[in-house]
Every structure is written in structure tokens, then in C-alpha cells.
Amino acid sequence: MDIGEPQRIIRVEPLEDPFHKPDRQAPLPTPQPMPVPEKEPAKTPA
Amino acid sequence: MEAGADKAPDIFGEIIGYRTWAVEGLDIAGPVQLVSLSRRTVWPSDDWLYATCPLCAPEEIPNPECQADPHRRRNHGCGIHAARHAPHLHQIHYNRPETLSGLWHGRDLEVIALGEVGLAGRVIQGTMGWRAEKARVVRLWVPHLNWRAVRPLERRYRVPVELINPYEEPRHGHR
Numbered sequence: 001m002d003i004g005e006p007q008r009i010i011r012v013e014p015l016e017d018p019f020h021k022p023d024r025q026a027p028l029p030t031p032q033p034m035p036v037p038e039k040e041p042a043k044t045p046a
Numbered sequence: 047m048e049a050g051a052d053k054a055p056d057i058f059g060e061i062i063g064y065r066t067w068a069v070e071g072l073d074i075a076g077p078v079q080l081v082s083l084s085r086r087t088v089w090p091s092d093d094w095l096y097a098t099c100p101l102c103a104p105e106e107i108p109n110p111e112c113q114a115d116p117h118r119r120r121n122h123g124c125g126i127h128a129a130r131h132a133p134h135l136h137q138i139h140y141n142r143p144e145t146l147s148g149l150w151h152g153r154d155l156e157v158i159a160l161g162e163v164g165l166a167g168r169v170i171q172g173t174m175g176w177r178a179e180k181a182r183v184v185r186l187w188v189p190h191l192n193w194r195a196v197r198p199l200e201r202r203y204r205v206p207v208e209l210i211n212p213y214e215e216p217r218h219g220h221r
């Protein structure tokens with residue numbers, strides 16, 4: 001197809017990639033149970 | 047005229063151009079395909095089509111001085127070609143299978159599709175069209191006679207596909 005006389009060269013950048021394939025995310029880490037602080041023994045009043 | 051690769055883009059988005067394709071694979075098992083008339087390039091459905099050239103360096107594609115056209119025609123160098131306006135396809139008879147058969151490598155051209163393409167990357171702006179580094183199918187129009195191609199093309203390319211009267215010149219696009 002004849003596009004006619006070239007006039008200028010331009011750069012065109014899509015705003016987003018229409019073929020974007022979502023990156024495979026690393027599996028979420030298995031949540032570890034939070035350490036429960038040991039209960040301090042009740043202080044006996046003097 | 048140059049646009050440096052290290053400079054900010056001139057346009058954010060895509061340029062819309064207009065093209066015609068042959069439609070293959072309609073009557074055989076396997077996917078239906080849009081095929082360019084000149085080089086029989088199959089247009090991908092899940093990626094950009096990237097222009098190639100046997101003579102020009104990749105960073106020069108499309109090259110306004112490209113001499114790769116086997117017939118040495120002016121303005122027929124590398125890059126993905128598209129018309130600036132849909133009526134131009136009609137003016138150069140790219141809307142009629144019967145007149146395109148001569149381009150179709152000696153075979154009868156039965157099914158065609160016209161449509162919009164999104165153009166991006168390095169793009170040469172011409173007085174009647176564009177030559178682009180990469181392109182993708184955005185919308186398709188199929189002559190009424192080729193109605194059987196509508197659903198396969200929709201499924202394959204995941205773009206809107208409409209039936210048209212190919213002999214009616216649109217004022218602008220087919221919208």
C-alpha cells in the first residue's frame with residue numbers, strides 16, 4: 001500500500017500494553033503463627 | 047525528520063490506521079487467520095505484529111529510505127502499512143475481493159476483512175498513510191457475503207467484528 005510521501009518520523013508509546021500478561025506472582029509466604037509472649041506469673045503482693 | 051529512540055515519545059497511545067486482509071482458515075480445521083495481502087504475513091491474535099526487513103537495521107525499521115520492495119516502488123519500504131482514512135481503502139480498491147485477487151499471489155481471494163489497526167513504536171507519517179514498527183488489530187469489518195467469518199474472527203482476535211457493504215465508501219471509517 002502506498003502511504004504517500006513521508007513527512008516525518010514519530011514515536012508512539014501505548015499508554016498500556018494491550019497484551020499485558022499478568023506477571024506470575026511468587027506464592028505468598030505461609031503465615032507463621034505469631035509468638036505469644038509467656039504470661040508472667042502474677043506478682044504476689046508483699 | 048528523525049525521532050530519537052532516547053527522546054520522549056511524540057504521542058502517547060496508538061495511531062489508528064486502516065487495512066485490508068485476506069481471511070484464511072475459514073473452511074478448514076484450525077484457527078481462522080488474518081493474512082496480509084502483500085507478504086502473506088499472518089497477524090497474531092495475542093501480540094503485536096512487528097515489522098521486519100531484510101535490508102534495514104532493526105532500530106531503523108520503518109526506514110523512509112528502505113529499498114527492500116522487490117518492485118522498487120516509492121513509499122513501499124519496510125514497516126507495517128496502513129491508510130490514514132478508511133475511504134482511502136476504497137479509493138485504491140482495497141475493499142473488493144475481485145480487484146484484490148491480482149495481489150493474492152495468483153489465487154482467488156474469497157474472503158477479506160477490512161479494519162482498524164493500532165500502530166505504535168517508530169512510525170513514519172505519510173501523506174496518505176503510515177508505516178509502523180508494530181501494529182495490532184483493533185476492529186474488523188467483513189463484507190456481507192463473508193458473514194461466516196464474523197464469529198471465527200471475533201473468537202480469534204477478540205475484537206469487534208461487523209458486517210458492511212464493502213462497495214459503499216464510508217465517510218470516515220465505518221462507524
